[in-house]
Amino acid sequence: MAVYTEVSDEDLRAFVAEYDLGEVVSCKGIAEGVENSNYLLVTARGPYILTLYEKRVDPADLPFFLGLMHHLAGNGVECPLPVPARDGEALRTLCGRPAVIVTFLSGMWPRRILPEHCAELGAGLARLHLAGDGFPMRRENSLSVAGWRALLEASRGRADEVKPGLAALLEAELAHLEAHWPAGLPAGVIHADLFPDNVFFRDGRLSGLIDFYFACTDLLAYDVAICLNAWCFEPDGSLNVTKARLLLSGYRRVRPLSAEEMAALPLLARGSALRFLLTRLYDWLNTPPGAMVKRKDPLEYLHKLRFHQQVRSLGDYGLEAVPAS
């Protein structure tokens, strides 16, 4: 559930008057996303998305996010394109918050993941990685391995409230990842949060990627590992190897993964599982029960972490044991 900021019709009219978008026809808050306030804005020119950035987004990061969307859309990625006002600026202020209008993407995100979605997603993720090449800005990933210890410290004292022994397990896993995190793999722009609700499909084909507000500069294969965790596990906690195989092969058809990237996948998947486990754990322990945000179960990612800890070969992901990139 979102929409934290109520925009008055008068403020909106004055805001939109600075664009070449014609008159405001309608504007309705969208009940999706939890970080920002999103509105479906219809003007005489058609539908757009209006986003107001709430306090969880650092305004200093916005030029990176908006510049990236501009770069990616210009390189053929199906993502929202920030719309500049008449003065050329896309990043503006509305109701005291940073605000932007972006283009509207058709399609719906899949509530039930089918194997075909994973194949499309893999190819779309690879296209995103290729299109990010040449984007001149950098943004460190504060939610990668270097940031996890601070995240663990913030929850360690209460982690065992969620599950006895969890603090020790997280400590051991983090030590292992810090000692073995790969260096030297191909890096570039990653989405870093490509969960199903950020991917639109139409007629079974990927029609849009949204929500670039965790995007950063990091290992490309780590983005693949995030998607493996987000798309390929069934509600019962088991990995669907067909989905994993289709995701990876869809990706590799567009951007081949090197032998080193393939070999690092289980470790990257452990890292991705730990990352979402730690942020969900923090939110779980720190979200008041009455907040209008649905808390996500951290233990879902504990199960995924344990799966990857036990992976012995890439065959466990539905691939041939010897990667043929």
Place this chain on the structure above:
Amino acid sequence: MAVYTEVSDEDLRAFVAEYDLGEVVSCKGIAEGVENSNYLLVTARGPYILTLYEKRVDPADLPFFLGLMHHLAGNGVECPLPVPARDGEALRTLCGRPAVIVTFLSGMWPRRILPEHCAELGAGLARLHLAGDGFPMRRENSLSVAGWRALLEASRGRADEVKPGLAALLEAELAHLEAHWPAGLPAGVIHADLFPDNVFFRDGRLSGLIDFYFACTDLLAYDVAICLNAWCFEPDGSLNVTKARLLLSGYRRVRPLSAEEMAALPLLARGSALRFLLTRLYDWLNTPPGAMVKRKDPLEYLHKLRFHQQVRSLGDYGLEAVPAS
């Protein structure tokens, strides 16, 4: 905040396939309304609103509500028109709930009420009342005077938690209203919930009336009294007599109010204030603090009730003391 039911893309596609609306392009939950789940559905034919009726709406009332919207739209009222599927039926089932697609209305509801809005609203309400003439179905107003005692009983024991002395005040007011409620005034279809978020404007002109799920058969002037309470008081609790005068004169230009209706206005306004005070009190006492619904302050309507209790002539509503209908 709304959207209680999550509709899968697959269920939606099968649902929309029964209409002549073309392919689904997009469907996003709308973060407005609290009674039902509303989606902005875009198909190849354009934008529509998809509503799933949640448990607060009695399915037995739906033929009245949908039939009324059909009747009103056919008589020139700017209201949503239920869209029939190919078999001619507009009322269908989706995700186990009654569901309907209605036409999309442009405009935005006013966050800050200006006097001009009240003039437009008055005329629009009168057009609705005239257009309702000839609608053959009836629906009793369970939230009018005959229903208030049961509503008071449900909260009486805890009313003083909200304000000491409130239970006795409500009891005395209800006794007065039961003894003096007018009979014989013109009756017909009323909206019964025409708050600002149910009225759209575009360029300062009324462009749409929505949310007919409290509509019923009752005194037409009672609907005027509801709007007087909902539109003409300022945040500091005072009545804005300019707004009241514009609302009433806007109404009377389209549908004259009889001397009896004018004389009854203060009592009807007291009744309307008591009705919203009682339902808000009940919700206040019975909504768990963690519910994803914003509770509305019952005492706002206590202040309005007290205002109307002290009205001595129609001059207090900004009109000449002797009504000239």
